[in-house]
Amino acid sequence: MTEQTKVVVIGGGIVGCSVLYGLAKRGVTDAVLLERRQLTSGSTWHAAGNTTYFGPYPAMTRLFTGSIKTYLEAEALSGQSVGFHQTGSLRLATSAAELEAYRGLEALYDELGIPYHVISPEEVAAIYPLLNLEGVHGAAHTPTDGHVDASGATYALAKAARQLGATIRTNSPVTGIERAGAGWRVHLEGGTIEAEHVVLAASFWARELAQQIGLDLPLYALQHHEVITGPVKDLQGLTEELPTVRDPRAPANIRQERDGFLCGVYEQNPKFWATEGIPKDFTEELLPPELDRLMPEMERVIERLPCFGDAGIKTVNNGPICYTPDGLPLLGPVAGHDGMWLASGFTVGIGTGGGAGDYLAHWIATGAPEFELSMTSPARFPKTMPRDEVLNRIKSAYEAGYSLK
Numbered sequence: 001m002t003e004q005t006k007v008v009v010i011g012g013g014i015v016g017c018s019v020l021y022g023l024a025k026r027g028v029t030d031a032v033l034l035e036r037r038q039l040t041s042g043s044t045w046h047a048a049g050n051t052t053y054f055g056p057y058p059a060m061t062r063l064f065t066g067s068i069k070t071y072l073e074a075e076a077l078s079g080q081s082v083g084f085h086q087t088g089s090l091r092l093a094t095s096a097a098e099l100e101a102y103r104g105l106e107a108l109y110d111e112l113g114i115p116y117h118v119i120s121p122e123e124v125a126a127i128y129p130l131l132n133l134e135g136v137h138g139a140a141h142t143p144t145d146g147h148v149d150a151s152g153a154t155y156a157l158a159k160a161a162r163q164l165g166a167t168i169r170t171n172s173p174v175t176g177i178e179r180a181g182a183g184w185r186v187h188l189e190g191g192t193i194e195a196e197h198v199v200l201a202a203s204f205w206a207r208e209l210a211q212q213i214g215l216d217l218p219l220y221a222l223q224h225h226e227v228i229t230g231p232v233k234d235l236q237g238l239t240e241e242l243p244t245v246r247d248p249r250a251p252a253n254i255r256q257e258r259d260g261f262l263c264g265v266y267e268q269n270p271k272f273w274a275t276e277g278i279p280k281d282f283t284e285e286l287l288p289p290e291l292d293r294l295m296p297e298m299e300r301v302i303e304r305l306p307c308f309g310d311a312g313i314k315t316v317n318n319g320p321i322c323y324t325p326d327g328l329p330l331l332g333p334v335a336g337h338d339g340m341w342l343a344s345g346f347t348v349g350i351g352t353g354g355g356a357g358d359y360l361a362h363w364i365a366t367g368a369p370e371f372e373l374s375m376t377s378p379a380r381f382p383k384t385m386p387r388d389e390v391l392n393r394i395k396s397a398y399e400a401g402y403s404l405k
């Protein structure tokens with residue numbers, strides 16, 4: 001049986017659901033999202049949910065700032081909580097050059113109407129007395145961001161999209177994509193859908209799906225760890241949740257998780273996962289944790305936040321995370337393939353997914369992007385790149401952590 005629709009979105013993570021919601025919000029309800037298993041089954045379910053407003057690239061900052069806005073909008077419409085904790089964030093400057101670069105962004109945040117302050121080490125200490133600020137020159141403080149429940153946000157987007165008239169089909173793996181006249185034919189196990197537009201929001205699975213139409217997408221999955229501690233004595237009795245801290249020296253992000261900490265670590269010499277193809281039997285399981293590999297970074301985390309070291313480690317999550325050679329997503333139309341759109345390769349898909357979905361939906365619905373964002377254009381990479389070069393550049397992008405390129 002062949003069905004017809006205007007847009008097919010492939011992938012039910014936070015990005016795909018955000019695109020669908022953005023389309024439905026603009027009246028494009030003739031849109032179907034197809035998800036292989038359940039919503040959030042890819043990287044989204046195990047993400048820490050950090051959603052900062054800080055972006056080192058001015059052009060990307062609108063995706064960061066647009067994300068929380070989109071999640072809260074979907075929450076209001078659907079009644080599904082996105083679990084937003086407005087803790088604010090501190091991006092530490094571990095050199096004078098970093099502090100200067102943070103200052104250079106002040107005008108942008110003024111223009112966007114987002115509170116953003118570059119503060120002294122003394123002011124950092126007043127906000128976060130538990131930090132050891134040796135070698136810290138100051139920080140960028142974004143007091144109105146924080147973290148969301150990544151699954152809650154995805155379900156809120158999905159529910160709001162459905163309420164507006166869009167369709168979601170779970171347990172519906174796409175088995176093939178091909179050209180059909182001016183549009184596209186998408187094959188499922190039990191049928192076919194013809195669509196004017198197809199959005200590939202399938203993260204690291206997008207590579208193999210795109211190969212079917214002759215595209216060689218430069219994206220692969222790396223292993224990424226987050227470490228969750230047990231209760232921390234120094235957190236007892238705090239009346240307000242601490243801000244999220246991003247430390248370029250570790251490099252790591254640390255936020256409060258109930259009465260303990262949750263720390264995402266960018267280790268040097270990271271390991272890839274499934275470079276020969278995503279295993280067909282992969283569902284949504286985590287990968288075996290390899291805490292030993294994180295020791296140098298964890299030592300720097302403990303130097304920065306000594307009470308982290310007093311807490312026992314409760315959980316270590318190692319999950320696949322999608323990366324492109326410059327660490328930025330592939331977001332936009334595919335040149336020479338009218339009606340084919342990419343929304344894949346997100347490394348901070350919770351932080352940027354809401355804004356990115358809105359950006360792409362606007363483009364599909366109106367025929368033009370809302371603002372200039374060529375740094376995420378799929379056309380910024382050559383049509384094919386040697387695999388070693390892709391892998392080496394991905395490794396460097398990951399290792400760079402929070403350094404400013």
Ligand SMILES: Cc1cc2nc3c(=O)[nH]c(=O)nc-3n(C[C@H](O)[C@H](O)[C@H](O)COP(=O)(O)OP(=O)(O)OC[C@H]3O[C@@H](n4cnc5c(N)ncnc54)[C@H](O)[C@@H]3O)c2cc1C
Pocket residue numbers: 010011012013014015016034035036037038039040041042043044045046047048049050051172173174175201202203204205206209224225226264317318319320321322343344345346347348349350351352353
């Ligand atoms: C440990 C860890 C912590 C993280 N913490 C954060 C954080 O704090 N903040 C942040 O911004 N990011 C974080 N991330 C990254 C974040 O998880 C991802 O950037 C984000 O989830 C990507 O969303 P997505 O929708 O692009 O991909 P996914 O969530 O992977 O969704 C892709 C979907 O496509 C589906 N799919 C694949 N193939 C097919 C097919 N053939 N047919 C139909 N459907 C298909 C999959 O089942 C999947 O549901 C973290 C990652 C890890 C590993």
